[in-house]
Amino acid sequence: MALLEIRNVTRRFGDFVAVDGVSLSIGAGEFFTLLGPSGCGKTTLLRMIAGFDAPDGGAILLDGQDMTGVPPEARDIHTVFQSYALFPHMTVADNIAFPLRMAKCPPGEIPARVEEALDDVSLPGMGKRFPNELSGGQRQRVAVARALINRPKLLLLDEPLAALDAKLRERMQLELITLQKEIGITFVYVTHDQEEALALSHRIAVMNKGKVEQLDEPAKIYGFPKNRFVADFIGECNLFDCTVAAHDAGGLDLAIEGLGKVRSAGAENVVQGAKGTLALRPEKVAIGRELNAADCVNRFHGKVFDYLYTGDVTLYIVEVEGGQRVEVMLPNNAVGRSSKFFEPGDAVQIGWRDDAGHYLHD
């Protein structure tokens, strides 16, 4: 049985539907992520799970028990808030001890458990400090330690790393993964950062406008986006409007304006003449002065229009002869020379295998 069942939950603010018939089932020990653009209803859904807000329709079940009418303080669910919400008038130790005191833990046990919790988040001996004497990363760890100390069934995290700089964020991601694995508590993690979601999660629910667009493992979400929104939202992606020109057992022939005929892997329930989208990740497109025909069935000549150098990779925008622009990613893995291979205006050939792209129904 799932630890957390969200059944057809809806939340409206006036006419506006913030969460629209969301159903999710989250298992014990899972690291589950709600991913979506700003305003898609992630926080609203999280607040309903925590009990700060009530659904207008549907039900939320924790361990098979309907949570309707159960106030936040009575739910075995803790939250790490984006602002951390550490109590400024209490020491770090008192902050972390707070849930224990609320749960009437014997006072004698508290100091040892607090020290243990501080060790868990690598802040040993910091108990006597006040929150305003900590760095952002340290505060974040205190917030996590406080939320986990009496081992709730479920931990909710609302963009807990959003306030940290990129380097620290990466380190905290690793620490969160390790911590979650060690203590085995179910995490429901909210973020609008797709890289973070891909790196951390066992499963991801991609949300848009209050609805779940796709629910899958990270590799599936990235590799096999279900629709145009998911393909576009997760990572860089070429999205070409296309028409199915022909289909056979081996795959599809797609007609794309400004590009021509493209061979693509098959999809279910395709009919000739159907309109859809070809999703093609830039890193799956090869680029060179001249490409080897055996590698790519889809090959097009064009000119480099522009590029974006980002250190580890360069993203080229290539304008093919038909006029369509295609994004191509090339790792800067050459040794001992400038990592720029092409300049704007260079004549190049680009190409990709038939199974590189991904046909999406409209």
Add this chain to the structure above:
Amino acid sequence: MNARAQKWLVSGPPLVYLLFFFAIPTLIMVVASFRFPGDYDPLAPIFGTGNPDEVAGLTLESYQRFFADPIYLELFLKSFLYATATTLLCLLLAYPLALMIARSPKRYRDILVLLVILPFWSNFLIRVYAWMIILGEQSVFAKGFNGFLGLFGLDPMPLLFTPLAVLIGLVYVHLPFMVLPLYANLEKHDPALLDAAQDLGAPAWQRFWRITFPLSLPGVYAGAALVFIPALGIFAIPDLLGGTDGILIGNLIKQQFLEARDWPFGGVLSMVLTAAAIGFAGIAAWFARRQRV
């Protein structure tokens, strides 16, 4: 212009003001408390003309008088008790009000604060006279109150010119001075802290007791100082609402200056009152500073 000069320029006018209207008068009172009362003038001269019948110079006589008769210290104690009771009652009444204003929707808050300070727009004495009418024997309020007592078979009791009337007046007059600093503090509280406390298992009263109240202590201390110190020296309210034995230390001081024309003794009483007020302000400041927010 360097920062130092700027500092002096900015703090200059208030410093001059305080020097003239606080430091110098206080100093005059300090000196007056060591002088003799005069026969015709309120004060005898410090430097005599040498005439043996003339009273002149400095003396501890008035201080001796103050400490010799316990009635004066008792009056201080009584004033202290009234001021304490006023402070506590104000706190009890103001806290829920300030909390309610701070938690009401933003668009109503300013109006509610305005309502709190609205009484300041009419004269203080007029408002106290209004209380004389409200508490007077013939008022609807007094009749209702005594009717209520009658239900329990109790004798009617007068309201006006009683210690109760003084206390009501003191609380009424000082209430806004408690509400405003409390509101200013409570309004700044981060609501996320209460969410966090609730999320971590704290029911409503624990959230108040462990989060809201401790965080509001600086406001409590500020309000307490703003109420306690003026309440300690007030004379108009006991004058108007108190009975014949209703006087407080402020009344005695006023009497010494205006009726008995014994400035040295009035000076002594003022000095003791000022010392007490500074003492309490210091205690409040010390408590407030211990609080980290």
